[in-house]
Structure formats: C-alpha cells, structure tokens
Amino acid sequence: MKPRYIFLFAILALLLSACAVTITFVVDPDQTVSANTNPNAPVDSATLAAGQRIFYEVNIATSGQALYLEADANLSMKVYNANSSEFASSSSPSFFASGFTAASLDVVDLAPQQSPVERVACRGSCVIRDNNVSTVFVSLQNKNVSSVAYNFYAFTEDYDDVNEFANDSQAGAVLFGVSVSNESGAIESLGDVDYFEVEISGTLNFDHSSAVNIVADVIDGSSGQVLTTLNAGNSYAVLAGDLIRVYANDNRAGSSSASFYSLNF
Numbered sequence: 001m002k003p004r005y006i007f008l009f010a011i012l013a014l015l016l017s018a019c020a021v022t023i024t025f026v027v028d029p030d031q032t033v034s035a036n037t038n039p040n041a042p043v044d045s046a047t048l049a050a051g052q053r054i055f056y057e058v059n060i061a062t063s064g065q066a067l068y069l070e071a072d073a074n075l076s077m078k079v080y081n082a083n084s085s086e087f088a089s090s091s092s093p094s095f096f097a098s099g100f101t102a103a104s105l106d107v108v109d110l111a112p113q114q115s116p117v118e119r120v121a122c123r124g125s126c127v128i129r130d131n132n133v134s135t136v137f138v139s140l141q142n143k144n145v146s147s148v149a150y151n152f153y154a155f156t157e158d159y160d161d162v163n164e165f166a167n168d169s170q171a172g173a174v175l176f177g178v179s180v181s182n183e184s185g186a187i188e189s190l191g192d193v194d195y196f197e198v199e200i201s202g203t204l205n206f207d208h209s210s211a212v213n214i215v216a217d218v219i220d221g222s223s224g225q226v227l228t229t230l231n232a233g234n235s236y237a238v239l240a241g242d243l244i245r246v247y248a249n250d251n252r253a254g255s256s257s258a259s260f261y262s263l264n265f
C-alpha cells in the first residue's frame with residue numbers, strides 16, 4: 001500500500017474511533033441530601049416556579065426494607081439509578097411506573113377505600129423501591145402553570161405489606177383459608193410478587209380498586225399449572241393446596257394505599 005493511502009487509513013481509523021466514544025448522560029445534582037428514617041421529616045423544602053426542575057442526589061445509609069422518595073405535591077418525579085439510567089417515574093400519589101411514562105400522565109383520583117388494615121398513601125408524587133442502593137438521583141419538575149411549594153421526603157422503613165419479602169416466593173406463601181379468611185397485601189415496588197397458599201376449598205374473591213393493574217394467578221399446587229388469572233372483582237372455586245400469585249401486569253406499583261388488594265372467602 002502506498003504511504004499516502006496508509007496515512008488516509010490512519011486518519012479514517014482515528015475518525016471512526018472518535019465516533020465510537022459513548023457519550024454518557026450524567027446527572028449534575030442541584031442538591032445532595034441524605035435519606036432519613038422519619039417519614040415526616042423532609043430532606044428539603046423549596047418552591048419551584050412554573051416549568052422549573054430540580055435535581056437531587058439522594059444518598060442512602062439507613063436501614064429498612066424500602067426507600068421512599070416522595071413529594072407532598074403532584075410534581076413530575078423521575079428517579080434515576082446511580083449510573084443515570086431510568087428507574088421509575090410518578091406524577092401523583094396514585095401509582096408510579098417503570099421508566100418515565102408516568103411522569104407526564106394526568107392525576108388519577110381514587111375513591112376512598114374501606115379496609116380492615118391500615119394503609120398509607122403518598123402525599124404527592126412518589127416512587128418506592130427496595131432499599132438496596134446507596135445513591136439515586138431524583139428530578140422534580142413543576143409542570144403546573146403557577147409556582148408550587150413542596151416538601152421532599154427521602155426515608156427508609158419496612159414495607160407496609162408485613163409479609164415481605166418472604167412472600168416473594170412459593171416457599172414463603174402466606175397460608176390462607178383456615179386461620180385467616182380475609183387476607184390483603186399491596187404491590188409497593190416494581191416487580192413485587194406475593195404468594196398465598198389455600199388451606200381449604202372454597203370460593204375465592206379477589207378485589208382491588210387500584211390504578212395499578214393487579215391480578216391474581218390461581219395455580220395448581222401439585223402441577224404448577226396456572227388455572228386462571230383473576231382481575232378485580234373476580235371469584236374462583238379454589239381447592240386446598242392451590243397457590244395464589246398476586247402481581248401487577250402493567251409495570252406499575254404504588255403506596256400500600258394505592259396498591260392495596262384483598263383476598264377472601
């Protein structure tokens with residue numbers, strides 16, 4: 001090869017390697033805060049003008065199963081992982097969703113529910129996740145036409161679903177039917193799964209009024225076959241030994257109030 005061609009190839013290789021450089025989006029936080037263990041102690045209080053956005057770096061070193069990221073106003077909340085990838089978003093207390101699809105949705109107002117157990121609602125936009133990271137980034141944007149004053153909470157505590165995390169697997173299924181004929185739970189984190197095991201045969205009623213699309217698979221305990229999938233308000237004749245697997249099929253989750261479901265005979 002002639003020297004001038006070798007030179008051209010070298011230039012081309014240089015250009016190609018320059019093009020291959022990955023440009024990573026790095027969140028540059030406006031403020032750094034530390035999560036606490038007090039749901040009523042905000043880590044920041046501020047006012048956002050219409051359209052204004054603020055980025056928080058949240059560092060977590062406290063214990064508890066769950067990390068709650070919550071505003072007491074309906075702001076557009078986006079939560080990023082430490083590597084700047086998208087984790088989840090929220091625009092109201094009704095639910096949060098994986099990715100950033102929920103950040104621009106309208107507020108969904110739910111009717112108050114009657115429940116035998118205490119349920120906790122978010123005060124505004126919120127995202128809840130397992131407390132297994134040391135840093136997240138949170139963007140709050142005011143998409144209203146006027147300024148919004150808000151408190152921002154970042155705290156850790158256990159899930160309100162008292163059967164977590166044991167009920168994530170069949171081995172930890174909550175027994176249901178003899179000792180308890182009314183059970184309930186919540187899908188408080190993305191991908192949460194709750195197992196129950198039926199102790200006696202009967203007609204199972206499954207219900208929820210959540211903006212999260214929660215369903216319940218009835219599974220034959222011996223074959224593992226899914227017999228039916230129940231939606232809100234459905235009933236099904238179950239047999240002793242059947243398993244119930246409750247989860248959300250729309251990549252959403254919510255606070256224990258917003259994602260509450262019930263099982264009863």
Ligand SMILES: [Ca+2]
Pocket residue numbers: 163164165167168192193194195
């Ligand atoms: Ca679970």
Ligand SMILES: [Ca+2]
Pocket residue numbers: 161164185186187188192193194
């Ligand atoms: Ca649960």
